[in-house]
Amino acid sequence: MTEPDIHKGLAGVTVDTTAISKVNPDTNSLLYRGYPVQELAANCQFEEVAYLLWNGELPNALQLDQFQKLERSLRPLEPRTKRVIDELPLSAHPMDVVRTAVSVVGATDLTLAAKDGLTDHNLNLGRAIHLLAQLPAIVAYDQRRRRGLELVEPRDDLAYSANFLHMTFGEVPDITVVNAFDVSMILYAEHSFNASTFTARVITSTLSDLYSAVTGAIGALKGALHGGANEAVMHIFDEIGSADRAEDWLDRALAEKRKIMGFGHRVYKNGDSRVPTMKAALDTLIAEYQRPDLAALYDTLEKAMNDRKGIKPNLDYPSGPAYHLIGFDTEMFTPLFVMSRITGWTAHIMEQLASNSLIRPLSAYDGVDERHVPAQ
Ligand SMILES: CC(=O)SCCNC(=O)CCNC(=O)[C@H](O)C(C)(C)COP(=O)(O)OP(=O)(O)OC[C@H]1O[C@@H](n2cnc3c(N)ncnc32)[C@H](O)[C@@H]1OP(=O)(O)O
Numbered sequence: 001m002t003e004p005d006i007h008k009g010l011a012g013v014t015v016d017t018t019a020i021s022k023v024n025p026d027t028n029s030l031l032y033r034g035y036p037v038q039e040l041a042a043n044c045q046f047e048e049v050a051y052l053l054w055n056g057e058l059p060n061a062l063q064l065d066q067f068q069k070l071e072r073s074l075r076p077l078e079p080r081t082k083r084v085i086d087e088l089p090l091s092a093h094p095m096d097v098v099r100t101a102v103s104v105v106g107a108t109d110l111t112l113a114a115k116d117g118l119t120d121h122n123l124n125l126g127r128a129i130h131l132l133a134q135l136p137a138i139v140a141y142d143q144r145r146r147r148g149l150e151l152v153e154p155r156d157d158l159a160y161s162a163n164f165l166h167m168t169f170g171e172v173p174d175i176t177v178v179n180a181f182d183v184s185m186i187l188y189a190e191h192s193f194n195a196s197t198f199t200a201r202v203i204t205s206t207l208s209d210l211y212s213a214v215t216g217a218i219g220a221l222k223g224a225l226h227g228g229a230n231e232a233v234m235h236i237f238d239e240i241g242s243a244d245r246a247e248d249w250l251d252r253a254l255a256e257k258r259k260i261m262g263f264g265h266r267v268y269k270n271g272d273s274r275v276p277t278m279k280a281a282l283d284t285l286i287a288e289y290q291r292p293d294l295a296a297l298y299d300t301l302e303k304a305m306n307d308r309k310g311i312k313p314n315l316d317y318p319s320g321p322a323y324h325l326i327g328f329d330t331e332m333f334t335p336l337f338v339m340s341r342i343t344g345w346t347a348h349i350m351e352q353l354a355s356n357s358l359i360r361p362l363s364a365y366d367g368v369d370e371r372h373v374p375a376q
């Protein structure tokens with residue numbers, strides 16, 4: 001019998017097609033529905049990118065207006081979700097809070113019980129928009145309650161990012177800050193078959209519901225090797241303290257065989273296509289908040305990692321300090337990733353359903369040979 005090829009971590013394995021995004025490590029490019037992500041970040045708002053990922057085309061003025069009206073009407077935090085969040089201890093990680101809140105929204109969606117309620121495309125599109133609108137309320141409220149502050153109601157005269165920052169901090173920050181945040185939302189929105197999106201597709205492939213797929217994806221994103229790295233980057237910055245200590249810290253960490261969070265990528269081996277755009281957004285924040293010390297630490301660690309290992313930063317490296325400067329607690333960073341990636345996950349859930357096949361790979365058994373329970 002020939003030995004099966006094992007592809008640990010599914011590295012290098014192409015499991016399906018997708019028309020949602022193209023990650024090309026050879027040209028170091030990322031396209032959403034054909035558009036370079038850098039062009040989208042420079043010219044669009046996050047809402048337009050969400051529409052693009054779900055519908056395949058950018059919205060015209062009328063379509064955008066209708067989409068924004070709908071999204072804005074769905075923003076207030078639902079009382080039942082708020083009550084459940086209030087029941088959760090502050091010791092719960094914010095990713096556990098957001099996962100639980102999405103589960104509550106799913107458990108109270110009566111349309112799931114309708115005929116074809118789990119798989120109907122229009123129902124799923126409606127659910128995706130609903131979650132897009134609810135997640136900022138969930139995350140903003142969780143950040144505020146951790147600071148002993150009351151809920152802030154949404155404003156329907158503000159676009160997505162400005163409204164979210166208003167709901168979190170009680171005021172709309174400078175336009176530089178709003179724009180930097182919006183760029184991060186666009187860059188985090190979609191990245192083909194990453195671990196959390198693949199999780200969502202696996203769950204969807206069993207004909208489970210969208211909320212189950214999204215809660216599973218949130219669980220996968222939480223880990224430090226995936227979305228949890230943006231939080232971990234900030235812990236590293238805190239541990240190092242200042243630029244003059246970065247090289248010694250790195251040498252020690254590498255000697256201890258530690259993984260340096262915010263560096264490396266399964267697909268990009270010559271740098272992440274999104275980093276230059278996010279680094280430019282971080283630079284505007286560093287100027288806004290006058291934090292050249294943070295810029296020095298960022299640059300020194302990046303250079304030292306490149307010199308020692310030739311490993312480049314991924315998107316989580318500039319996003320972590322950017323979210324810190326905007327004023328979020330470090331443990332809130334990965335829920336911000338959820339707010340953005342809900343667009344990509346749900347686009348993939350709908351694509352999986354449109355051409356479904358149960359995802360069920362094989363394994364090669366390497367346990368003990370067949371044996372038998374001794375007779376009593
Ligand atoms: C938005 C995102 O989710 S991007 C990813 C965010 N995650 C992180 O930043 C966590 C830190 N990075 C990592 O752990 C890895 O680079 C991963 C998990 C992202 C990718 O891992 P893989 O594709 O499996 O690469 P792999 O682990 O095989 O690494 C190849 C080599 O580079 C080393 N390496 C890769 N990344 C790092 C890192 N961040 N720190 C130290 N060494 C690293 C590995 O130790 C390995 O060395 P070896 O050949 O001597 O054993």
Ligand SMILES: O=C([O-])CC(=O)C(=O)O
Nearest residue numbers: 190191193194195266267
């Ligand atoms: O593609 C990946 O493996 C991880 C990543 O960068 C993302 O999900 O944005």
